[in-house]
Amino acid sequence: MRGALAAQRSSARRLHLWGATALACIMSCVVLPGVSFAQDIDLVAATGVSTDSEMLLEADTIVYDHDQATVTAVGGVQIDYDGYRLVAQRVAYNQNTSRLIASGRVEIVSPDGTKIYSEEIDITDDFRDGFVNALRVQTADNTYFAAENADRREGNITTFTRGVYTACEPCEEKPDQPPIWRIKAQKIIWNGKAKTVRFEKSRFEMFGMPLAFLPAFEIADPTVKQKSGFLFPRYKSGSRLGYGAEVPYYWAVSPTADLTFKPAWYSKQGFLANAEWRQKFDNGEYSITVAGIRQRSPEEFYTSNDPTGLFRSDNEKTRAMIGTKGRFQINSRWTAGWDILAQSDKNFAYRYGIDGYDQHSRTNQIYLTGLNDRNYFDLRGYKFDVQEQETNFSRATGVQNPDARNARDARQPWVLPSFDYSYIPDQSIAGGELSIDVNSQSLYRRLADFPDKDPAANNGRLPGIEGWSGRVTAEAEWKRSLIAPGGLMLTPLLHARGDAIGVDFQGDSLDRINDLGVASDIRSAYYRAMATAGLEARWPVLFSTTSSTHVLEPMAQIFARPNEPHGTSLGIPNEDAQSMVFDASNLFERDKFSGYDRIEGGVRANVGLRYSGNFDNGWSAHGLFGQSFHLAGRNPYAQLDYVNVGAASGLETARSDYVGSFGVVSPIGFNASIGARFDEESFEVRRTDLTAGYASRPVSVSAAYSFIEKQPDYGFAADRHEVRGSASVRLHENWRVFGSGTYDITNEVMVRKAIGFAYDDECFSYTISAAEYINRDNTSDKRRTLGFQISLRTLGDFATSTSISQN
Incomplete structure (x- = not known):
């Protein structure tokens, strides 16, 4: 009779205790070793099973043998207890021997979804010794483990005989088919005290084919977040470094700190020492990386232009670096951090690919940021690095490099500090919104930055002076939105700004300024102020049809202000406003300069028409077209500065070029946009x-075309045309091919091209790619890379790359 229970209250209590004990015993023997290899623990701690929970026991027959002191459930046994479920054909408990045996298609499901399958489980009630026959485990995170049998001894050592481990899901159609990868071992020994798993006489298989035989290896207990040991090796190669291998060793110093040694050996350059220290705290973390090498063959870096290596930083015999990164949340409002690299020469970290510090152009910084409601504070110090091989001076004599115009690093500035503060009061002021902004920067540059390769040449640009400059800016803006009858929206605006600027011209900066052939006003201090009154008018009109809605919005702005102070002569450096792109995105900006070092002055009006549309089929469209007019005063975009930022920008004339943009977005993954600037007279x-x-699961494609007309006064003597494209095609559910490229139409050179293919599924991914990069100004300067990466879920990643430079 199914579900039979003893009528007596004592028998019911005994059965409840027996069922709880049975399930706890089985879970302690099977669930933890098979799933997480946990350490030796007691009944409640091991299984999480509460003896106070209600238990439901179902079976065809339950037999009490008082003489033998056994309780046996037979036929369709199912025990549900505290979120666990045990299913078996027979479960017996012997009180004399303190052993519990579950047999016949045993299945256990834990609350987290882990499933354990076995033919027989035999365990003592103190959990120290046990035996499991034909064990299979499926964990909640879809990892799989199987063994012919498992034997537990001494309470913390479990031995699995002829075990198999994989993270690949079995094929539903062909469950007997081997997974993509698996590890087979004659013995797998889990040590709960040492928290290690040891594989003996093991082999690694892919698609059922053995690829590697490993006599013995050991990994950390998967429940352990940190465990000291060797990581997957990495292989590298390069034309000047030779073949190389990196064998990392991870040392878990404490639960919150670790140290990773990454020694590497290169056939041409020798031994590279590399180590990274990391430590976490409750409110943040930091890391320190150190590396060094004594190069065996620095002459590998000699070039035809520098056969002695005196002007190449790669040619140093001893090279080293130290880098550190950190970020700390001081409280809910304040964050501080840093990212700093110091090295013996310009490009050691880049050349040897030191993780986290191998960018060709990188930014060293220290920062403090605060954010509270509508207030923002940001204080930063910057040092821009270019990890290049050219030096500015001879390493032996100190003589300037005759080719030093190609060396960019010494011309990059120190910014100590850069400061931004923004405050918007919660209360309205005269019915409108007031915003207050403060910005300052202090900048030092060791060498003047001028783009020409010939020191005697004059192309009319000086992007950066040698010496120091600093600026403090404070500004306030008030605006209020009003709605007039008929839906006309009016926004009056008032703005005021003041600047104090200091400059220390050093080296040949004054000579460079005189070479520009423009009137100059050289001072050590400058002061300027600007006041603006403006008005914006918008009149959105809604049109609707049976299948779409459209909004047309005519817009107009006018800003009245005096001329830009110090705008007719050179003196104030322009460091942060050197980029000037006039397009539809900034047509309605009050000040179209990109930074604080330039100020827009004079009276200007901006007019345009904005459109947006939505269709019932899911498509949408948006567009903008307009023009800007300089009405009175000096046009700031027609005034010369150190970089001629307004030259050929489209704003240098009284009537600007036309600018427009239009885009569409579809519900099927397709999108397109176009932006353009047209000559105000010829519409050229x-x-x-x-x-x-276009993006979908099987196909993802993107393409872009850019054209910029020549701007000789801005440093570009020829038109610039460029096409960029990328695509990824999924050939099968798991296979895809991808590629990308950039073609310089003007120079007729493919400056970048890459291709690769990849396989990825739930447990395994493989990627191989090849790329070529060509210097558009020197097509003989090429760099090719080839690399692949294998990722095995739960085991780790293996990657290697080869780089060949030709210059």
């Missing part, structure tokens, strides 16, 4: 950017 295209893309 001056600049255009066209992008299109």
Whole structure:
């Protein structure tokens, strides 16, 4: 009779205790060793099973043998207790021997979804010794473990005989088919005290084919977040470094700190020492990386232009670096951090690929940031690095490099500090919104930055002076939105700004300024102020049809202000406003300069028409077209500065070029946009950017075309045309091919091209790719890379790359 229970209250209590004990015993023997290899623990701690929980026992027959002191459940046994479920054909408990045996298609399901399958489980009630026959485990995170049998001894050592481990899900159609990868071992020994898992006489298989035989290896207990040991090796190669291998060793110093040694050996350059220390705290973390090498063959870096290596930083015999990164949340409002690299020469970290510090152009910084409601504070110090091989001076004599115009690093500035503060009061002021902003920067540059390769040449640009400059800016803006009858939206605006600027011209900066052939006003201090009154008018009009809605919004702005102070002569450095792109995105900006070092002055009006549309089929469209007019005063975009930022920008005339943009978005993954600038008289295209893309699961494609008309006074003597594209095609559920490229139409050179293919599924991924990079100004300067990466879920990643440079 199914579900039979003893009528007596004492028998019911005994049965409840027996069922709880049975399930706890089985879970302690099977669930933890098979799933997480946990350490030796007691009944409640091991299984999480509460003896106070209600138990439901179902079976065809339950037999009490008082003479033999056994309780046996037979036929369709199912025990549900505290979120666990045990299913078996027979479960017996012997009180004299303190052993419990579950047999016949045993299945255990834990609350987290882990499933354990076995033919027989035999265990003592003190959990120290036990035996499991034909064990299979499926964990909640879809890892799989099987063994012919498992034997537990001494309470913390479990031995699995002829075990198999994989993270690949079995094929539903062909469950007997081997998984993509698996590890087979004659013995797998789990040590709960040492928290290690040891594989003996093991082999690694892919698709059922053995690839590697490993006499013995050991990994950390998966429940352990940190465990000292060797990591997967990495292989590297390069034309000047030779073949190399890195064998990392991870040392878990404490639960919150670790140290990773990454020694590497290169056939041409020798031994590279590399180590990384990391430590976490409740409110943040930091890391320190150190590396060094004594190069065996620095002459590998000699070039035809420098056969002695005196002007190449790669040619140093001894090279080293130290880098550190950190970020700390001081409280809910304040965050502090840093990212700093110091090295013996310009490009050691880049050349040897030191993780986290191998960018060709990188930014060293220290920062403090605060954010509270509508207040923002940001204080930073910067040092820009270019990890290049050219030096500015001879390493032996100190003589300037005759080719030093190609060396960019010494011309990068120190910014100590850069400060931004923004405050918007919660209360309205005269019915409108007031915003207050403060910005300052202090900048030092060791060498003047000028783009020409010939020191005697004069192309009219000086991007950075040698010496120091500093600026403090404070500004306030008030605006209020009003709605007039008929839906006309009016926004009056008032703005005021003041600047104090200091400059210390050093070296040949004054000579460079005089070479520009423009009137100059050289001082050690400058002061300027600007006040603006403006008005914006918008009149959105809604049109609706049976299948779409459209909004047309005519817009107009006018800003009245005096001329830009010190705008007719050179003196104030321009460091942060050197980029000038006039397009639809900044048509309605009050000040179209990109930074604080330049100020827009004079009276200007901006007019345009904005459109947006939505269709019932899921498509949408948006567009903008307009023009800007300089009405009175000096046009700041027609005034010369150190970089001629307004030259050929489209704003240097009284009537600007036309600018427009239009884009569409579809519900099927397709999107496209176009932006353009047209000559105000001939309507000839001056600049255009066209992008299109499509994304779905089997195919992902994107393409872009850019055209910029020549700007000789801005440093570009020829038109610039460029096409960029990328695509990824999934050939099968798990296989895909991808590629990308960039073609310089003007120079007729493919400056970048890459291709690769990849396989990825739930437990395994493989990627191989090849790429070539060509210097558009020197097509003989090429760099090719080839690499692949294998990722085995739960085991780790294996990667290697080869780089060949030709210059």
